[in-house]
Amino acid sequence: MTAKPSRKPRVPNFSSGPCAKRPGYDVSQLDLRALGRSHRSALGKELLGRACRDTARILGLPAGYRIGIVPASDTGAVEMALWSLLGPRPVDMLAWESFGAGWIKDVVEQLKLPDVTRHEAGYGELPDLSRVNFDHDVVFTWNGTTSGVRVPDGDWIPDERAGLVICDATSAVFAMELPWHKLDVVTWSWQKVLGGEAAHGMLILGPRAVERLESHTPPWPLPKIFRMTSGGKLMEGIFEGDVINTPSMLCVADYLDALDWCEREGGVPGLIARSQASLKVIEDFVATHPWISFLARTPETRSNTSVCLSLDLPPERVKALARLLEGEGVAYDIGSYKEAPPGIRIWCGATVETSDVAALMAWVEWGHEQVR
Incomplete structure (x- = not known):
């Protein structure tokens, strides 16, 4: 049994629009x-x-x-x-x-x-x-x-x-x-x-x-x-x-x-690098957890912003996972789009910190065990 994570994302906003504000925004x-x-x-x-x-x-x-x-x-x-x-x-x-x-x-x-x-x-x-x-x-x-x-x-x-x-x-x-x-x-x-x-x-x-x-x-x-x-x-x-x-x-x-x-972040190349780093966290997670996969069939076509994932759960359990993580205050608005296949969608655009994505994935693993 996976232990409940102790570290939460500092900013739990992973919506695909409107998206998280930039780090340090005031x-x-x-x-x-x-x-x-x-x-x-x-x-x-x-x-x-x-x-x-x-x-x-x-x-x-x-x-x-x-x-x-x-x-x-x-x-x-x-x-x-x-x-x-x-x-x-x-x-x-x-x-x-x-x-x-x-x-x-x-x-x-x-x-x-x-x-x-x-x-x-x-x-x-x-x-x-x-x-x-x-x-x-x-x-x-x-x-x-x-x-x-x-x-x-x-x-x-x-x-x-x-x-x-x-x-x-x-x-x-x-x-x-x-x-x-x-x-x-x-x-x-x-x-x-x-x-x-x-x-x-x-x-x-x-x-x-x-x-x-x-x-x-x-x-x-x-x-x-x-x-x-x-x-x-x-x-x-x-x-x-x-x-x-x-x-x-x-x-x-x-x-x-x-x-x-x-x-300040290095222009477009800097923002691309931030987004790609967050995608890499999810790619590494998916590679070691067989119950989760990218909706995109081939790596070359994977989005590095709106990262859509499929889980080995029936639709009602996927929704339960999203509700659980929202209730824990670790991930808001990660349910898949209403017309898309059941799953979760994690925004990894440049305004999201890679450390928050890493923290989130530990909670996804814990939440999966709770609802399956």
Whole structure:
């Protein structure tokens, strides 16, 4: 019988969104000068512009790539791209978990595009990437947050392609290496890898996406919050801090704090290393405990952020384990996504300390014995 662990994670927040705040986070240390001020004031525009500029610099975006803050989190950013850009070419849609499946549903049932090729796989697997047609527009998620399955790299995307590549990378940006020159549109939200607050999305447009926006007028009406052109030209202000709708300046201050922390940790390489170290703790644990396994079928496709695990327990016992660990104050919000196979999901993004993941796994072992 495994003894009840004596050491608990210092921060038991392992949710896959909103995610744990950065180590040492203190809300009283935020730059709150803009609270109660207009986002269109000189100060508001300066801070919003800095959020765009600093993000582009830290990520190392190529020349000509624009980045803007948009409404409605990653969902809003993806919908802006789909509704504004799709239509001129056939579309290849990829899905291997719930969010990718949701984008297929939107394109097929809402936009009603006539020529859509679906590349789908079940939870734990990837579709055959070699079958994707890049003469078409291509839409995919880099990391399946609800399945813990990611694309292994960008080698399957050609440098020369006729269609646009639209990538939902909400749990990958700042945690995985992304080949920016192969991606024409990238979306994510503050609440994931940097542990920011919800409701604000980020949208990156490459030059080819801008060209499409300025040459293509969608045949359907576009809501105001989706519109990125005026008079056939890109509304450049969106990508300079002149946002479409009113943002939370408190959330902006929080995001700028997260960016500063990212730089102190060595930028994107430093954050990737933190995330990979936490994944390694779980990999070592799984290797020595036969009753637990990764939902991802192959090591190359394992997510290092949303780590999804299967247990040799019936669904009701898996839920009992999650409740037990929450009751002990050692792990909050680790149950698998509602549409995913029963299991647990441990967020290992950079804001989570590897020592907390190590402490958690000892409790997972103890909890497994209690509920089986």
